[in-house]
Amino acid sequence: MSMNRREFMQMLAVAAAGGMTLHSSFARAEKAAEALYDMPKFGNVSLLHMTDCHAQLLPIYFREPNVNLGVGGMVGNAPHIVGERFLKHFGIKPGSIEAHAFTYLDFVEAARTYGKVGGFAHLSTLVKKMKANRPGALLLDGGDTWQGSGTALWTNAQDMVDACKLLGVDVMTLHWESTYGADRVKEIEEKDFAGKIDIVAQNVKTTDFEDPVFKPYVIKNINGVPVAIVGQAFPYTPIANPRWQTPDWSFGIQEQGMQEAVDAARAEGAQVVVVLSHNGMDVDLKLASRVTGIDAIFGGHTHDGMPAPTVVENAGGKTLVTNAGSNGKFLGVMDFDVKNGKVVDFRYKLLPVFANLLPADPEMAAFIDKTRAPFLEKLTEKLAVTEGMLYRRGNFNGSWDQLIVDALIAEKDAELAFSPGFRWGTSLLPGDTITMEHLLDQTAITYPWTTLTEMSGEMIKTVLEDVADNLFNPDPYYQQGGDMVRVGGLQYTCDPNAAMGKRIDNMMLKGKRIEPSKTYKVAGWAPVSEEAKDSGPAVWDVVANYLRGQKVITQRALNLPTLKGMDGNPGVAV
Amino acid sequence: MNHQRRDTLKAGSGLGVFGLLVAAGMIKPELAQAAWNKEAFEAKTLDAAFGVIGAGKPAESGDVVITAPDIAENGAVVPVGVVSNIPKTEYVAIMIEKNPNMLAASFTIPEGTVADVQTRVKMGQTSDVYAVVKADGKFYMSKKEVKVTLGGCGG
Numbered sequence: 001m002s003m004n005r006r007e008f009m010q011m012l013a014v015a016a017a018g019g020m021t022l023h024s025s026f027a028r029a030e031k032a033a034e035a036l037y038d039m040p041k042f043g044n045v046s047l048l049h050m051t052d053c054h055a056q057l058l059p060i061y062f063r064e065p066n067v068n069l070g071v072g073g074m075v076g077n078a079p080h081i082v083g084e085r086f087l088k089h090f091g092i093k094p095g096s097i098e099a100h101a102f103t104y105l106d107f108v109e110a111a112r113t114y115g116k117v118g119g120f121a122h123l124s125t126l127v128k129k130m131k132a133n134r135p136g137a138l139l140l141d142g143g144d145t146w147q148g149s150g151t152a153l154w155t156n157a158q159d160m161v162d163a164c165k166l167l168g169v170d171v172m173t174l175h176w177e178s179t180y181g182a183d184r185v186k187e188i189e190e191k192d193f194a195g196k197i198d199i200v201a202q203n204v205k206t207t208d209f210e211d212p213v214f215k216p217y218v219i220k221n222i223n224g225v226p227v228a229i230v231g232q233a234f235p236y237t238p239i240a241n242p243r244w245q246t247p248d249w250s251f252g253i254q255e256q257g258m259q260e261a262v263d264a265a266r267a268e269g270a271q272v273v274v275v276l277s278h279n280g281m282d283v284d285l286k287l288a289s290r291v292t293g294i295d296a297i298f299g300g301h302t303h304d305g306m307p308a309p310t311v312v313e314n315a316g317g318k319t320l321v322t323n324a325g326s327n328g329k330f331l332g333v334m335d336f337d338v339k340n341g342k343v344v345d346f347r348y349k350l351l352p353v354f355a356n357l358l359p360a361d362p363e364m365a366a367f368i369d370k371t372r373a374p375f376l377e378k379l380t381e382k383l384a385v386t387e388g389m390l391y392r393r394g395n396f397n398g399s400w401d402q403l404i405v406d407a408l409i410a411e412k413d414a415e416l417a418f419s420p421g422f423r424w425g426t427s428l429l430p431g432d433t434i435t436m437e438h439l440l441d442q443t444a445i446t447y448p449w450t451t452l453t454e455m456s457g458e459m460i461k462t463v464l465e466d467v468a469d470n471l472f473n474p475d476p477y478y479q480q481g482g483d484m485v486r487v488g489g490l491q492y493t494c495d496p497n498a499a500m501g502k503r504i505d506n507m508m509l510k511g512k513r514i515e516p517s518k519t520y521k522v523a524g525w526a527p528v529s530e531e532a533k534d535s536g537p538a539v540w541d542v543v544a545n546y547l548r549g550q551k552v553i554t555q556r557a558l559n560l561p562t563l564k565g566m567d568g569n570p571g572v573a574v
Numbered sequence: 575m576n577h578q579r580r581d582t583l584k585a586g587s588g589l590g591v592f593g594l595l596v597a598a599g600m601i602k603p604e605l606a607q608a609a610w611n612k613e614a615f616e617a618k619t620l621d622a623a624f625g626v627i628g629a630g631k632p633a634e635s636g637d638v639v640i641t642a643p644d645i646a647e648n649g650a651v652v653p654v655g656v657v658s659n660i661p662k663t664e665y666v667a668i669m670i671e672k673n674p675n676m677l678a679a680s681f682t683i684p685e686g687t688v689a690d691v692q693t694r695v696k697m698g699q700t701s702d703v704y705a706v707v708k709a710d711g712k713f714y715m716s717k718k719e720v721k722v723t724l725g726g727c728g729g
Contacts, residue, residue, distance in 0.1 A: 238647045239725045250653075252643045420726060466724045477644040478721050500700065528726040 043337030051300030054148025059116035059355035072474030079304030101352035118328030121360035142300035150440035175234035200231025228265035280481035292316025388555025405488025407546035414523035421483030672701030
């Protein structure tokens with residue numbers, strides 16, 4: 001039998017999906033599945049944690065980054081480690097199913113072997129499995145749950161709201177949820193979630209009198225132990241996302257408010273205090289070093305799938321900091337042993353959700369089918385076939401974003417294009433058909449308008465510098481947690497260690513230096529200013545048009561900046 | 575949420591919060607108006623601003639605490655608060671280093687009053703915010719960086 005490599009790999013994928021055990025590592029994985037998910041109960045208080053699923057109800061592929069640079073005090077620390085160094089740091093066996101779950105290494109081959117990850121029906125099975133021997137366990141949702149798919153956008157988040165209720169979420173906090181507008185968030189809290197899911201956020205207050213908008217924390221009784229869950233919404237929501245969507249809410253890190261909330265919860269009798277956070281991991285690490293009395297921070301936002309918590313020392317003791325990845329790929333399981341009113345020990349595991357190793361929960365699967373049915377025709381439209389892998393995650397660019405900026409330049413007749421450094425968005429394997437649903441996985445937001453702007457060279461530099469500082473400011477409290485704005489057409493050098501305003505240099509367009517005073521036609525999308533509402537057609541329409549015209553998407557080289565001062569940084573592997 | 579307070583203030587719309595505080599006798603109008611120091615408010619450099627208020631080179635103090643966002647949600651109205659834990663604090667000034675006119679606000683603190691002030695300042699760009707405090711005749715300061723960004727592109 002003769003077959004080329006791709007045919008061979010495809011056959012394996014089919015075999016794997018059909019439950020056959022042709023491929024030795026998958027066979028091993030199936031045998032190991034019980035071991036993978038067999039986590040014996042420990043202690044007396046258990047918390048399950050999911051975060052940043054970005055409305056992915058079905059199993060998907062998600063490639064972890066090969067560039068996740070740390071600067072300042074974060075160099076070489078979790079989460080700023082990638083690839084082989086990641087495996088070594090966390091003691092994960094190269095080539096194992098865990099190595100595939102947590103790193104980008106051999107992504108395409110391993111994805112074909114092990115299949116898709118996540119999906120609420122499979123996640124639901126895992127949640128039930130974990131709860132079965134953990135009586136009283138709660139499910140915490142770190143937010144970025146209602147945004148990231150066509151169906152979430154078209155149902156005004158209703159599909160995810162209902163899915164979370166079915167999944168059994170107990171407590172959640174917010175980020176992208178707020179982009180449906182303050183009224184919608186409050187409507188869901190007061191109607192759909194009433195008596196079922198608590199929204200907590202100690203750092204959201206009204207702009208006028210600083211009145212709390214949500215409960216700062218809730219105290220739940222788990223097997224006789226009062227456990228406080230303090231909420232921390234994404235601190236920079238009205239900056240990173242449109243201000244007009246939450247005009248009367250103020251956010252921020254609010255360290256003092258956090259300390260007050262923790263102290264109040266302790267005073268109320270809480271024996272365990274955890275923070276459900278959408279700060280991003282670097283911010284959580286700093287917060288944990290300065291606020292006392294927190295047993296663990298369950299983190300999200302930066303989409304870092306961390307197999308083990310970071311233990312942070314502070315004036316009051318120690319705080320565990322976790323981060324649970326994205327796109328429904330992982331479920332965090334924390335078991336605390338609480339004795340004499342305090343946490344004395346813990347066990348933590350971040351379990352990857354492999355759809356082929358966890359049967360779909362029938363009730364959730366039926367719900368998903370029903371909720372998708374009215375939209376199937378739109379979702380399944382075939383736009384093009386991709387020859388290369390498409391992914392987004394990485395500090396500077398991903399092949400999906402390269403495709404988006406290429407499409408924007410072509411369709412808007414621009415000289416260069418910007419695409420936001422979002423960290424959500426699923427991956428596709430070589431040979432996959434790009435459907436409208438896949439395109440919406442990268443673009444479904446409530447402010448999707450495209451823009452075409454005459455921008456001076458000076459302004460272009462200002463934009464790049466501004467975003468670079470949001471990513472590389474050595475003080476995590478000044479970071480916003482996204483990635484660098486993706487640019488099409490423009491080459492530049494970036495020195496992440498340099499001071500604000502001095503990181504970007506050598507900006508070139510088609511071999512010519514960008515002139516500060518000259519104007520350039522710049523395409524973009526996702527404008528945050530209120531004036532830019534309806535500035536142009538939605539980005540998915542623009543990119544879909546391009547894809548339909550191309551039919552086959554050739555593998556394209558990523559436009560990446562030349563990095564300075566990053567040699568040997570464990571946060572980059574090429 | 576304290577609806578009563580909200581409604582009370584809404585009922586007094588037109589006066590504004592400050593006007594209400596004055597009306598309620600919480601701040602005496604002469605304090606609000608008497609301290610206008612033209613020269614100080616027109617100072618163009620930090621040293622000049624320090625000089626005009628007689629601060630010279632104030633000593634940095636951990637007892638002067640600035641509350642301000644790390645990143646401003648809206649540069650046009652950045653909430654800045656200053657608490658001085660130094661006994662006999664009689665004066666608090668807020669300065670924005672990168673603003674064209676440095677001095678944004680100054681407060682005279684009557685004897686026996688807790689030195690805890692709050693205001694909103696306008697900031698055109700990322701800058702250090704300075705709090706300068708006079709207590710028992712001596713000047714102290716602290717500073718905090720507030721970033722003003724273009725927005726967008728997050729997470």
